[in-house]
Amino acid sequence: MSAINRTGFLQESQWHAKLFNGAWVEARGGTNPVREPATGQCLTQTALANAEDVAAACQVAHRAQPAWQALGPRDKAEVFRRAAQLAEIHFDELALFVARETGGSLLKGSHEVREAVVLLHQAAGLLSQGHGLILPSAAGRLSYARRLPHGVVGVISPFNFPLVLSLRAVAPALAAGNAVVLKPDPQTPVSGGFLIARLFQDAGLPPGVLQVLPGGAQAGEALCEDPRVGMIAFTGSTAAGRKVAETAGRNLKKVALELGGKNSLIVLEDADLPLAASNAAWGAWLHQGQICMATGRILAHASIADELTALLVAKANALQVGDAAQGQAQVGPLINERQHVRVCQIVEASVAAGARLETGGPGEGLFYRPTVLSGVRPGMAAFEQEIFGPVACVVPFESDEQAIELANATEYGLSAAVISPSLGRAMAIGERLRCGLLHINDQTVADECINPFGGRGHSGNGGSVGGPADWDEYTQWQWVTVKNEPPRYPF
Known part of the structure; x- marks a missing residue:
């Protein structure tokens, strides 16, 4: 060409x-x-x-x-x-x-x-x-x-x-x-x-x-x-x-x-899990995760975390990695070698700290396969750092209060989302999240160029x-x- x-x-x-x-x-x-x-x-x-x-x-x-x-x-x-x-x-x-x-x-x-x-x-x-x-x-x-x-x-x-x-x-x-x-x-x-x-x-x-x-x-x-x-x-x-x-x-x-951002998507236990998995996958892997609003943490209620993780693994394994501009794949390359190395280091450090690599990892050249990490917790690199790569990090929580605490456990404050059919409960959680963009029943990359756009803190x-x-x-x-x-x- x-x-x-x-x-x-x-x-x-x-x-x-x-x-x-x-x-x-x-x-x-x-x-x-x-x-x-x-x-x-x-x-x-x-x-x-x-x-x-x-x-x-x-x-x-x-x-x-x-x-x-x-x-x-x-x-x-x-x-x-x-x-x-x-x-x-x-x-x-x-x-x-x-x-x-x-x-x-x-x-x-x-x-x-x-x-x-x-x-x-x-x-x-x-x-x-x-x-x-x-x-x-x-x-x-x-x-x-x-x-x-x-x-x-x-x-x-x-x-x-x-x-x-x-x-x-x-x-x-x-x-x-x-x-x-x-x-x-x-x-x-x-x-x-x-x-x-x-x-x-x-x-x-x-x-x-x-x-x-x-x-x-x-x-x-x-x-x-x-x-x-x-x-x-x-x-x-x-x-x-x-x-x-x-x-x-x-x-x-x-x-x-x-x-930048370290954006959380909170999935409550009453959520439609296939829909939630679709939202989480889009937010984490769209444009290889190279988006400031990318879903950096998927906070899933402990009762549904394993099932949601399995759905994400299936989605990751179904996505093609390659030259996305020519229609050969849904997931393209990272922008440069430096960023590829950084994503590898964050994932490796998190696995060494106890996270589980469910699927994904580096591919040839600048390609990095859609990745799912489970068992991510505070203190791990994948929990703390903006990855800017196609890595879905599943973090379990036991209560609404803990979900709010985990979502706010960051110096960033760009985007956040909550998925649940219980709108009152979801909105009550959302009102306590420190972020500039808040989405109820959507993922964190939801955006329109006509809206006011801005973050808080390090965002x-x-x-x-x-x-x-x-x-x-x-x-x-x-x-x-x-x-x-x-x-x-x-x-």
Whole structure:
């Protein structure tokens, strides 16, 4: 199979060894070969940004932003609608590329493109909403508050769902009148960056308003330090997020952090077990578990834990592992060798500590078979750590109180779920779970790009993005008063 469809919308010749600043330009940081995780094939080659590239991009974005802010809301909205139309026209090509670059299934690639279309239309819709408030004040004085953009927003996005997790920040930030400097993960620079650049380029976004610079830690640090950047929107690991927060905070920037999770699915003894097993399997193994909302713990009442485990083992053994982008399997590869080694180490350490490996384990190359661990308990690596691999960890509990205690026994606080036909009981449990996302009778990866999304503790800094939260994230309030003439004061 050829690496790129060179006659389609995504043509490698446009970005080969280049960055995007409204046009495709040479970089100072060298080149970045991008390999398909399932095959090891070189998909494409982009540039790799360094600190100098970031500084130049921030300067261009800073100069371009005022004119974009001043553009009328209808004109801005039309850019987003055209970009959405382009994504729909080229849907199949974009979905396949996203699947190949991320090691995901075509179902997953299609999902990302569909969500991208929604995000673009939602950004267009933001521009038809009110941008401020009239406030009560003394007679003879007009008092109002209006939302103003931060100026330049830096977006740092991850490899797992790169199109959605980039665009969910890029689109509303642009809609709010900001310019954006986007640093996608260099493992997925097209899905997380250049695909978005192509959509906006052909949709008529003014040059310089969006910059796309794949890069490593040096580029991310430079973005967090640049004085022309007013806000950083980061999605990634908690360890990296802590460094971003330290650097951006030291430079007095607003920071939105969407980080990792160790998410619990609680299955009560009255649950329909085949349905519960389906939910648990989807939450644990979707996209090889490489999702911040993945079901990291399956807390099962002791009376049904063995039966639920057996159902999960049967599901794991029925799933095919292989090149999911070509429809050969439901479970694809992990993103890189480092992550494969990490998953192996967590599973091995947990088994050594007393957990039971019911099925699964490492496969060839970057593949890791859907895995079921039973008898997992606090203190084990599989209980404590975010695995980011296809590992279902079954943890038994004896009472609702113990289930709540086990679910909250983590520094993370992203997603949680409870499955039971007893809605009152399930909701009472859910109300005591420390999480930003709560699902009753669903699994932990349940998500829609139009909802406010955010975690607590080590899962984020309390901010939320998406839907009604976007205006709050990507603008700041300015209070304005107007009088016919200045008053006389006693001084």
